[in-house]
Amino acid sequence: MLKLKSLLLKAGCKQADLAKALNVSPATVAQIVNHGVWPKSLDELQLKQRICAFLEGKGMAAPSLTSVFEEVDQADIHERMNAVMAELGAEPGDLLKALESHQAESATRGAHPQNKPANVSSQEESMLLRKQALFPATRKHFSLFRDPFSDDAIQSHEDMYVSPDIRYVREAMLQTAKHGGLLAVVAESGAGKTTLMRDLEDRILRETQPILIIKPYVLAMEDNDQKGKTLKSTHIAEAIMAAVAPLEKPKSSPEARFAQLHKALRESHAAGYRHCLVIDEAHALPIPTIKHLKRFFELEMGFKKLLSIILIGQPELKTKLSERDAAVREVVQRCELVELAPLEGGRLEDYLKFKLDRMNKPVHEVIDSSGIDALRARLTVNTPRRDRPETVSLLYPLAVGNLLTACMNLAADLGVPLVTADVVKGV
Template identity: 60%
Template sequence: MLKLKHVLQGVGRPQSALAESLKLSEAAIAQLLNHGQWPRSLDNEELQGRIRVFLTESGANDADIANAFEEVDLPCANTTDPALKKEPSGEDEPMLLPKQTLLPSTRKAFSLFRDPFDELSCAQDMWVSPDIRYVREVMYQTARHGGFIAVEGESGAGKSTLRRDLVNRIAENNDPVLIIEPYVLASEDNDTKGKSLKSTHIAESMMAAVSPLTKPKNSPEARFAQLHKALKESHAAGYRHCLVIEEAHSLPIPTLKHLKRILELEVGFTKLVSIIMIGQPELSVKLSERNADVREVVQRCERVTLPPVEGARLEEFLKFRFERAGKPLAEVIDAGGIQAIAARLSQADHRGGRDETISLLYPLAIGNLMIAAMNLATHLGVPTVTADVVKGV
């Protein structure tokens, strides 16, 4: 937690006022104050400067402003006696939890031998809502028949799951599609932060997948001509090629522009490569229509958003996950607990002069909150998760 949270309390300013001043959502401010997670789409130093201006105008002293961005440890919550717990205020309550682990005592208390929210072991473990089904089908049709799409979603929305499902689905259906996935470990959008993914790296990955025994040419021009020839030969053999780039929000602008060149590789009227970019919402900033540097890419790229779980489908999602683990949902959580989870992962926001509700009901966030509530219920000796248990997490 940042000291900034205490500074705001000291000058009597709510988090919502800071959010409105910075033109950010209250959820983003809660993540910053409670977990020190800075918005990836903004420059940290610039944002800190704007926060200092806000604190100065709010009457904070120089010492508090200077130390506002230091981290402090959160006090341990007293869960032994619910009467001693401070009632959550809603505004200052952390919206999201870090990765939670199902404790052995919890497994025993609920007779669970498998974590319902663990990594999926097969396609049948994947819960599919109408929204997920649409994104899933768009990705599959793009891989099979060509196209250029960007799949955007928050962390924990299920993007990586859909990528794994695509690869598995093509393999199970024996579709003649080569999935090409460049390595994106430590990938950043510039060489100062880390290693940027350049078009030459993508071309090398494509060449290795299409013609692994061919020795690459020395010059860049010769290598791209060699790649084009290899793609034509692979197409003549009956294959299609789909380039899947995960963590695409870390792609530098020049690489985004070069993707258009890759998309233009063709034989006759047939495009030789389809492209699927998968990234967090920061990708939408780079693909903005106002960004003249990538205008040609934006005009050709279809953007698909992976939304949160609808509140009305939360019970359906939980029921599916627990049934896959061999446990009826009613033996784990009651209706009030489910409503409390929906409320905990939703937050009111004021944008453009109107009130909105921001939903954080993403599978990862739901799973972390549910496991934390089950661990707390076991600690308290409560047989099922109730609304009070969820509020106590």
């Protein structure tokens, strides 16, 4: 437990008040306050600063980041509780009895999940597995010579599973690259963003499209210089020049350099080429760089745009592209945002059938219908949010592949011919 909990009490605030101020779920705040577990999808330092600002706004003295988020000494807690109980006329030993009684009640409630509020963050962590691989004995058990869910299972565009949602995103990316535009592709980790980016490059080569794909290096890229290296507009300009006019020596002054860039793009366009800037991990772009993308997008020759832009990132990118943020409003007004949906409904079965068919293996020889239903249930979280139920789906290709691979390994170990609901529950 963090000292933050006692400070909230002193300020007369509930954890729900802090959750509302931070725009996160009460379960997320509970994980932070009680266990010091920070959400992976948000920047920890910024979250701490916002919490401190919230406490200051409630009349607390300006707290330091170190003191607020320190662990509370358990011995100190027991000493204080004993003192309180002594004031109430209880014996110090009564504290231990009360704690033991509370733990017993908690264990009883834990045996009945329906009496326990759902915690989306902890449930997600328990459902997602580390990278799994089929054991040799598993491949032999199911007569599979290759792992259908491994990274090298996709060798060409024919190995790509294409749902109606994926088909739309795939076409939107190609049309943006061919005809211009500003597109943001948003999806959870493991949803297939990298596969779509590879497919775009492969499709341009396969169809001999006169399009230059420009990809700035995003290694160690973060949205502030304290955590890593920020991608600035000058770095993007350098990447464009390296792709469009690699033999030209960059000018020394910024103004001359950008004029040189504009000239190089015009000459390349006159030669029949189109140019598409693709930025992967775009959720790590700093706000100033996102704002500057409008300047690149406005480079043109007559009515023709000289540069189209595709941003690919996790859901944090959608937050950064909020129309309520005045800093990026001009970019948002010009940007189409598309999201990759999870494999819900019948698409889960379609996906499994496609992946196993590519290995010449019928899906019904690996997993039965009860096993598919159990996979779907295992990767779906139902939780109450503000008096209404909310479903969080983790049915993305990476999570599905990892879970089914683990189930297949267990089925082979148990000697059962198929992955059933019982096998899924045993993982």
